[in-house]
Amino acid sequence: MPTPFKFVIKEQDESSGARAGVFSTPHGDIPTPVFAPVGTQATVKTLTPDELTQLGARLILANTYHLYLRPGPELIARFGGLHEFMGWSGPILTDSGGFQVFSLAGLRKVSDEGVTFRSHIDGAEHFFSPEKSVEVQEQLGADIIMAFDECPDPIDYGYNRIALQRTHLWAERCQKAQTRADQALFGIVQGGVFADLREQSARFLSRLDLPGYAIGGLSVGEPKAKTLEMLDWTVPLLPPDKPRYLMGVGSPEDLFSGVERGIDIFDCALPTRLARNGALFTSRGRINLRNASYAEACGPIEEGCTCYTCQRFSAAYLHHLYKADEILGLRLNTLHNLHFLLDLMRRIRGSILSGTFSELKADFARSYVPVADEAQRRDNLTQRRERRGSTSGRHRGQADSAVGSGD
Numbered sequence: 001m002p003t004p005f006k007f008v009i010k011e012q013d014e015s016s017g018a019r020a021g022v023f024s025t026p027h028g029d030i031p032t033p034v035f036a037p038v039g040t041q042a043t044v045k046t047l048t049p050d051e052l053t054q055l056g057a058r059l060i061l062a063n064t065y066h067l068y069l070r071p072g073p074e075l076i077a078r079f080g081g082l083h084e085f086m087g088w089s090g091p092i093l094t095d096s097g098g099f100q101v102f103s104l105a106g107l108r109k110v111s112d113e114g115v116t117f118r119s120h121i122d123g124a125e126h127f128f129s130p131e132k133s134v135e136v137q138e139q140l141g142a143d144i145i146m147a148f149d150e151c152p153d154p155i156d157y158g159y160n161r162i163a164l165q166r167t168h169l170w171a172e173r174c175q176k177a178q179t180r181a182d183q184a185l186f187g188i189v190q191g192g193v194f195a196d197l198r199e200q201s202a203r204f205l206s207r208l209d210l211p212g213y214a215i216g217g218l219s220v221g222e223p224k225a226k227t228l229e230m231l232d233w234t235v236p237l238l239p240p241d242k243p244r245y246l247m248g249v250g251s252p253e254d255l256f257s258g259v260e261r262g263i264d265i266f267d268c269a270l271p272t273r274l275a276r277n278g279a280l281f282t283s284r285g286r287i288n289l290r291n292a293s294y295a296e297a298c299g300p301i302e303e304g305c306t307c308y309t310c311q312r313f314s315a316a317y318l319h320h321l322y323k324a325d326e327i328l329g330l331r332l333n334t335l336h337n338l339h340f341l342l343d344l345m346r347r348i349r350g351s352i353l354s355g356t357f358s359e360l361k362a363d364f365a366r367s368y369v370p371v372a373d374e375a376q377r378r379d380n381l382t383q384r385r386e387r388r389g390s391t392s393g394r395h396r397g398q399a400d401s402a403v404g405s406g407d
Helices: 049-055 064-069 073-078 082-086 098-102 130-140 157-177 195-206 224-237 252-260 270-276 308-312 315-323 327-354 357-367 373-388
Strands: 006-012 019-025 028-032 034-037 060-062 092-094 108-110 115-118 125-128 144-146 184-189 212-215 244-246 265-268 279-282 285-288
Touching (some): 028 034, 034 060, 049 327, 064 073, 064 130, 082 092, 184 195, 195 224, 224 252, 252 327, 270 327, 279 327, 308 327, 315 327
Parallel strands (some): 034 265, 144 184, 184 212, 244 265
Antiparallel strands (some): 019 028, 279 285
């Protein structure tokens, strides 16, 4: 099938796998490496599309599962697709819905044909197959769509072997089902924390000659060292002339680690979720506005930060808004966190183009104190639960892992 997509590598770092490129799509070029803010329900929480553009966002992610259930792909298609529906003119990526469906635990039944599941909204029964996932994503009209995959517990070797065969079968079926040439179908490498399965998956999917490849099933609670080990093993096996997408990863230190290993695309709900909980990124590390020390802090969150929040408001004001549970506080915090990550990625890309990536990474590491590994694992698990959902939305005896609204 002829494709309007083109990936060009502009510069390759001499001392690592980092690379700067451009991925051309029908809705514009995506400079890589790139971080995509998450807009699960066709919105990045609290922000408008114009604000995202002003922040420098070049790609956003929307969620197939949630938009399938509400408002429905048929309605979105009548509006001309997601771009028209949500007022965003740039490139959009939709996931396949697989992660959310497989997070439903007792509410779904899996076979090689697909997955029968019950909605977390009203308990109604639905069926997702690879063909159905592609059909829905074609109705949504994103530029990048994902193959339907199974995302099992990463440490269960036996089940990962079974799930991997199903993921590969489904990737072939997704490729055959695709009818739109203006959407790039990415395959998803799975295999848990097992190098042999990751290798098997990368080699199989590479033979399908897809426009791009995602690495899924990582950063879901396993130690960070294991995540990096799997990346070190997997990335070199993927086609070097296709974009590589690391799903669900977005802490500042993880962006450097991923870029260093040759990752081109990242997405994560972390910056927006943290913002709504009063946690903000700074060049020194993460801070928490809930701390009393910010109650009378007259300066901005980050001296020298050019985001709207830091240019206009004191840390004391943000502390007050958070304590008062004011919506403006959520918006200002989100503006800051997304600015921090998008600007960091812009500087990372610039350093690759100028041959100074290793210097930027070293400079950043000297001042930035990352979240401790144990706390990071808790963050990953919390994020995984939020992507699955909370217990507060149960319906008709739904299980604790019912999928919530996400980000």
